[in-house]
Amino acid sequence: MKRLLTLLAFVSVGPVVSLGCEGEPPVMAPENPPGTASEVAVASAPPSSEPAPATAASMTACPPPPCTPVASAGPASSAAPSAAEGSSAALPVPPVSIPRGNIVGAVTTKPAVLQSQTIVYLEDGPKEDVPSHLQTITIANRQMNFIPYVAVAAVGGKVVFANEDPFPHNVFSPDNEKFNMGNIPQNGAHFRVFKNPGAYSLLCNLHPGMLGYLVVTPSTWFARTDAKGKFEMKHVPSGTYKITAWAPRQTPVTQSVTVANGDITVNFDLHR
Numbered sequence: 001m002k003r004l005l006t007l008l009a010f011v012s013v014g015p016v017v018s019l020g021c022e023g024e025p026p027v028m029a030p031e032n033p034p035g036t037a038s039e040v041a042v043a044s045a046p047p048s049s050e051p052a053p054a055t056a057a058s059m060t061a062c063p064p065p066p067c068t069p070v071a072s073a074g075p076a077s078s079a080a081p082s083a084a085e086g087s088s089a090a091l092p093v094p095p096v097s098i099p100r101g102n103i104v105g106a107v108t109t110k111p112a113v114l115q116s117q118t119i120v121y122l123e124d125g126p127k128e129d130v131p132s133h134l135q136t137i138t139i140a141n142r143q144m145n146f147i148p149y150v151a152v153a154a155v156g157g158k159v160v161f162a163n164e165d166p167f168p169h170n171v172f173s174p175d176n177e178k179f180n181m182g183n184i185p186q187n188g189a190h191f192r193v194f195k196n197p198g199a200y201s202l203l204c205n206l207h208p209g210m211l212g213y214l215v216v217t218p219s220t221w222f223a224r225t226d227a228k229g230k231f232e233m234k235h236v237p238s239g240t241y242k243i244t245a246w247a248p249r250q251t252p253v254t255q256s257v258t259v260a261n262g263d264i265t266v267n268f269d270l271h272r
Contacts, residue, residue, distance in 0.1 A: 101259040103233040105266040107245050114247045115229030117150045123242040125219030141169040146202050146212025154220040162189040173200040
């Protein structure tokens, strides 16, 4: 009888063991007491929620195979672009600062007295960045003279002709598109907007001895010479331009100049 009970116990345990899945035996199996190798296998599995109490169904069903972690070849950012990397492509690109330079030099004239009355300007100065030259200038009739003797304004500039003498004056020019401002009374003023570049001699038909000049430049980049004929055009954006020097009763001279960082020197020799 005792041998028969032992045999029945062995048979009843056998099916439970046979229902265990390879690689992860059921935790409740009697063949897996605490401290055996199967416990190490269970511990190596990824952490999960608290296991539910064992039931008859759990004793007979095969649990899902354990997850096998895949070794990463490197940081996650190297395998695929992250969301931050993807969004960085849409960020605005900061503007690139344009290198600038100064055009400096000197002008000689014959006679030398005219070197202080020279205008130097860029024929094709940059349009996107212009210096803050005043676009409204005044030429005065004062003590039977045009003041200043040589005036300069860029295309589109407004020129005011004012009479400061106690008698009328007239202002006209026979050059380029020609114009006549008519008689300007004492303390009066007339103005004109110049839309085309060019040099204009200024005359008064009431006083034939009066003479002045107006230079309308094609760009707003220009400079006047000092008493020694020196000039400086500051903060010009880098590039290659045509630069011209003009003086009364002299033949204008045009050169090519390339501006970069620092100073670039350009000299002119003007004559009739």
